[in-house]
Amino acid sequence: DTEVTQTPKHLVMGMTNKKSLKCEQHMGHRAMYWYKQKAKKPPELMFVYSYEKLSINESVPSRFSPECPNSSLLNLHLHALQPEDSALYLCASSQEPSGQETQYFGPGTRLLVL
Amino acid sequence: GENVEQHPSTLSVQEGDSAVIKCTYSDSASNYFPWYKQELGKRPQLIIDIRSNVGEKKDQRIAVTLNKTAKHFSLHITETQPEDSAVYFCAAHDRGSTLGRLYFGRGTQLTVWP
Numbered sequence: 285d286t287e288v289t290q291t292p293k294h295l296v297m298g299m300t301n302k303k304s305l306k307c308e309q310h311m312g313h314r315a316m317y318w319y320k321q322k323a324k325k326p327p328e329l330m331f332v333y334s335y336e337k338l339s340i341n342e343s344v345p346s347r348f349s350p351e352c353p354n355s356s357l358l359n360l361h362l363h364a365l366q367p368e369d370s371a372l373y374l375c376a377s378s379q380e381p382s383g384q385e386t387q388y389f390g391p392g393t394r395l396l397v398l
Numbered sequence: 399g400e401n402v403e404q405h406p407s408t409l410s411v412q413e414g415d416s417a418v419i420k421c422t423y424s425d426s427a428s429n430y431f432p433w434y435k436q437e438l439g440k441r442p443q444l445i446i447d448i449r450s451n452v453g454e455k456k457d458q459r460i461a462v463t464l465n466k467t468a469k470h471f472s473l474h475i476t477e478t479q480p481e482d483s484a485v486y487f488c489a490a491h492d493r494g495s496t497l498g499r500l501y502f503g504r505g506t507q508l509t510v511w512p
Binding site for chain 2: 327332374383390
């Protein structure tokens, strides 16, 4: 089973709301990723979680915070977002965090910030 | 960090013709090059990848070539079909970069006309 699942599929939130995106994989993968994708652009890496270590793209604002409750779950907590944060948020996983392993993407959460 | 350039940004072909998309990368330490296909509203899906110890790889109608000296790699699709219409992203992994980080090209919108 090469599937990564994400919930919710769509999310509309106001700038003062707090919400969370969820991602799950049951492939025994050791690395999980959050990407942000704007329309007609490539995915941009936000966070990498591997072996309980978090790597951050330093350009990601602090209103995004990842959480990894266990090796198969990855959450993205959202707080005080801006309209420009509206995008498709993709989760991905790979067997190892080496970068040479296939990254499998989830279907994404389409986020609209009003 | 790595810089990946992708050309063309749009490509239109007649069904049955071949399509070629080219990418260049800047860091000679990069050693893994995946290609992703993303249909409208869907997740990116890996279609083929190549590692730096190989010059060419083929999977049915899809092939990828890698020229390490010139630092470029190309996607070749033969006998194109309307269902090949999608955005294609190339990517490169830089061994010296953040854990698992892929650097994506800007994408090519391929349209196959019946």
